[in-house]
Amino acid sequence: MFLTFLEILVWDYLWGVPLVVVVLGAGAWFTVRSGFFQFRYLGYSLKNAWGKLFEKKSDQKGDGVLSPLEAMSIALGTTVGVGNIGGVATAIAVGGPGAIFWMWIAGLFGQIIKMAEISLAVHYRSRNKDGSAYGGPNYYMQKGIGKEKGMKKVFKVLSAIFAFGFMVGFFINIQIYTVSEAIGNTFGIGLIPVGVIYTILLYLLIAGGVPSLGKTAAKIVPFMILFYLGGGIFILLKYMDQIPHAFGLIFGNAFTGTAATGGFVGAAFSQAIKMGMARSVFSNEAGWGSAPMIHASAKVDHPIKQGILGVFEVFVDTIVICTMTALVIIVTGQWSSGLDGATLTLSAFEVGMGMPARIILSVGVFLFGITTSSGIYAQMEVIVRYLIGENKRKDLVLGLYKWLYPIPSLALVFIAVYFQFPGAVVWVFSDASTALPIFANVVALVILSPKFIELLKDYKARYMGIGKVDPNFKVFYEEDENQSIEATK
Incomplete structure (x- = not known):
């Protein structure tokens, strides 16, 4: 009874037609207003992001506690994770191969949405007394919508919906469950012991705070992406003759739904589009408002410089890694096996490369999960800071949050095991x-789209030689004269 109610609530209302229209509509709006930036300048965006991998610390300018690479690595650590492994598999298991088409559509639009939200987060960010920066959706809603546009009631409603929805994720975090499922099913260990061990290691990782997370993510994320891609490419080369058939299933079922076959129970067109979009956003976080909380802390002298990294993140996550996962599941024939989640992806790798591959991938799932969990910890800390503001109890509340953060996720493992x-x-x-946070954040982004376009125009003039530089344009929001920061040419 409860599960039926939950599914109706999620798929008929929360992820119903209004949210789908808002996300796709916003993506189309930003695409047109930006002059199709994510398509026309994709090569430029990827080149700039790649350059961050080799950027020297001495070259970093601006306030912040993280280098652009560290911020991107934490953000990638939360996007390239269980969403690619368990999320993509669940999208196919419930929505059929056609769900991947809608995952691509959401990803293509998501590139510019994520670029916009990161850029606005950096533009409207706040600063501590030591000059370090922090920000996110609540901050650009407050400063951009509440103060600059004078829409205080709109700001309060959107900010409240976003904060409430995002904090719900504190109690419903699927990372520990997915890792426990992968490790437990592969090695024949109970999900609860795996969850407990994972939680202990997570405590050790987050004890170092956000700067520590940046350094750790910068070392782990590139390795785990290459590790996962290598295995996937090997399987696709082995099943190369099945790839055209796989694309045929994806495009052929995108608008018609998928008939029942094997262990697959069938899926309607509406399931394909909702599952594809939901899994895309969960995986690449475009429009969710989570990644901007990390990027706002980056040392950078122009918001668009950091925003461009969002294009790279979505491209790598959805267009490259999610696509590879989907193709591996389809070409090995496991998509109609009746399995779902991480177990489905692990089974596909086992079919393609043998049991050793499943074992190795299970370890990879663990690495994906731990970086994702630690990154989400840093994101939620921004919301906690915003909610409590500057008061004497701030350190106490943040300390409490640090110790409580992993508990609800571990509890979800206990609940899932108990109720099977x-x-x-x-x-x-x-x-x-x-x-809820996606809806509130995307609406706020549309309201603030003129500011994003102004920032993009200024960036093109300063760094791409397109247009004329306005020397009076301020690339950072100024609350008073002491906070004036301008970008250098």
Whole structure:
């Protein structure tokens, strides 16, 4: 009874037609207003992001506690993770191969949406007394919508919806469950012991704070992406003759739904589009408002410089890694096996490369999960800071948050095991936590789109030689004269 109610709530209302229209509409709006930036300048964006991998610390300018690479690595650590492995598999298991088409559409639009939200977060960020910077959706809603536009009621409503929805994710975090599922099923260990061990290691990782997370993510994320891609490419080369058939299933079922076959129970067109979009946003976080909380802390002298990294993140996450995962699941024939979640992806790798590959990938899932969990910790800390403001109890509350953060996620593992929930059901809980913050954040981004276009125009003039530089344009929001920061040419 409860699960039926939850599924109706999530798929008919929270992830219903209004949210789908808002996300796709916003993506189309930003695409047109930006002059199709994510398509016309994709090569430029990828080149700039790649350059960050080799940027010297002495070249970094601006306030912040993280280098652009560290900020991107934490953000990639939260996007390239269980969403690519368990999320993509669940999208196919519930929505059929056609869900991948809608994942691509959401990803293509998501590139410019994520670029916009990161740029606005950096533009409107706040600063501590030591000059370090922090920010996110609540901050650009408050300063951009509440103060600059004078729409205080709109700001308060959107900010409240976003904060409430995002904090719900504190209690519904699927990372520990997915890792426990992968490790437990592969090595024959109970999910609860794996969850407990994972939680202990997570405590050790987050004890160092945000700067520590940046250094750790910068070392782990590039390795784990290459590790995962290498295995996937090997399988696709082995099943190369099945790739055209796989694309045929994806495009052929995108608008018609998928008939029942094998262990697959069938899926309607509406399931394909909702599952594809929900999993895309969960995986690449475009429009969710989470990544801007990390990027706002980056040392950078122009908001668009950091925003461009968002294009790179979505491209790598959705267009490259999610696509590879989907193709591996389809070409190995496991998509109609009746499995779901991380177990489905692990089974596909086992079919393609043998049991050793499943074992290696399980370790990879662990690495993906731990960086994702630690990155989400840093994101939620921004919300906690915003909610409590500057008061004497701030350190006490933040300390309490640090110790409480992993507990609800571990509790979800206990609940899933006790009630014997399948993976697809656990993912419904996760979907319930993403809809509200996405809706509030995307609406705020559309309201603030003129500011993003101004920043993009200024960036093109300063760094791309397109247009004329306005020497009076301020690339950072100024609350008073002491906070004036201008970009250098």
